[in-house]
Amino acid sequence: MWEYKNGNYIVKILDDGTKLRLSDNPIPELPESIDVKITNKCNAGCAFCHEKSTPDGKSFDVDLAYKLFNDLPSGIELAIGGGNPLECSRDLKWLMRKCYYKIFNITINAVHLDDLDFNPKAIGISYKSELHDKIKMFVDKNDKYSQCVIHLIAGVHTFEDLKRCTKDFKRILILGYKKVGRGISYYNENIEKEIQTFKQEIGHYFNKNIIAFDNLALEQLDVKRYFSDKKWDTMYMGKDGEFSMYLDLVEKKYAVSSRSEERFDIGDLTIKEMFSKIRQI
């Protein structure tokens, strides 16, 4: 279990990932989680990639990452992504060893599962239907070491994909469709149709699995309509930038989220100083 004081409140994280924010009016000094981009290198070639990652993309400066993360309290979650973060495996493992008390979670595409040779606290797996059986074998084998969360994008993935995933996987994260990067030209009426199907049917799956949403998916699928205001207030962890921030260690920029057009130079700032600016936006 992790526990730390953040501004005027306490954050507790249990071993299964449950996070408790112990306050009715929390005002954070630090982000509870940081979305960290460490590379723009990736050979998956996803047509919808909002990061526009390529096989010759640049990667991060691990010393800068260490400088930024070393002083953060134990319990702050670092959601490492790219590109394909396994392109920087050596540096990432070094960083995890040096900051062993931080919670490192990574997101990788299912096509790269074979390349993973270490155990982060949690693994987000970008789903590919043609690799379903392989993903299942991976999750069955690894979930006890690293919590596995299947990532689906409403519209890129179909509702049939979701139905199939709910049968085989306990934890699923549904992401909204990002009309940025290559996601702009990839968008079409079939994607919109799938998003609408997600919106119509998603309520039927709330009893069966642990299903999480990002803010964009909440908006696109109108998830709130299924819940009372009271329950929603307990479940909703805040809008992007309220308790979280985005760090692009490749371009050395920070922002509210990866969808933000407005980005700022990291320079010599600490995480606390960056987050203070994020909170003012």
Add this chain to the structure above:
Amino acid sequence: MQIRKSIFETNSSSTHSVVVDGGTDYEVPEIKEDIIVINGNEFGWGYEQLKKWKSKAEYCATYAFLYGREKDVTLLKQVIEDYTNKKVVFNVDKEDHYIDHQSIDSAEEAFAEYASLKNLIFGKESYITIDNDNH
């Protein structure tokens, strides 16, 4: 207090904002059709309690078309279409359908605003009681 249940933050493109691990507060309708047809009905001879969303919607449609205002019809359509994300058409017959005068007030209050009408139709705890002069 806010709680994120049973999952770590893995999202590398924005953050987990809501984790659902349990049931909803509102009924989740099982709808196969692309267009939902809400029929009118005869609501007069009780005693009866309407608990399913469709029967409550039929009652509300009967009320809105036969006893309500134009904006009640508009509100009803909007509430059901928003919640189900499907098109809605109504089929209420002025000759055959009715609500006993004892029961009309049940609907009238709910039509006061969007949230109360949604609660009446889709709320798991909400129901409409049908009654008549003989009870």
